[in-house]
Amino acid sequence: MSIFTSIGAGISKAISFIVTVFSKADEVKKLLDSLAPATVAAMLATFYDVTKTLASAAAVVGDVETGSISAAFTLSETTLGLVKSVVADAKTDGSVIAADLKALGVIV
Numbered sequence: 001m002s003i004f005t006s007i008g009a010g011i012s013k014a015i016s017f018i019v020t021v022f023s024k025a026d027e028v029k030k031l032l033d034s035l036a037p038a039t040v041a042a043m044l045a046t047f048y049d050v051t052k053t054l055a056s057a058a059a060v061v062g063d064v065e066t067g068s069i070s071a072a073f074t075l076s077e078t079t080l081g082l083v084k085s086v087v088a089d090a091k092t093d094g095s096v097i098a099a100d101l102k103a104l105g106v107i108v
Helices: 003-023 025-034 037-055 057-065 077-091 095-104
Strands: none
Touching: 003 025, 025 095, 037 077, 037 095, 077 095
């Protein structure tokens, strides 16, 4: 397999992935619109923090290889505050987070 074949295969996979993502965009938007704002904020903030951590791949790989998963991913104070808000709902009535987790397919 030549380098050009490998590059072509990689580009083809990337294009396929992008088409898949954009074809699901409306479904994702509808799902996010159906969730409580606190849940969406916590999800997006967590995703941002994890993605930001993955950008520093060398440090993450070192932590994961040593089994230190919790050290690999650090959540910001803002994200922790948003997550605590969602947890507070779960501790009281819990109906909002239960409905959101069901919509996300996390619980049945």
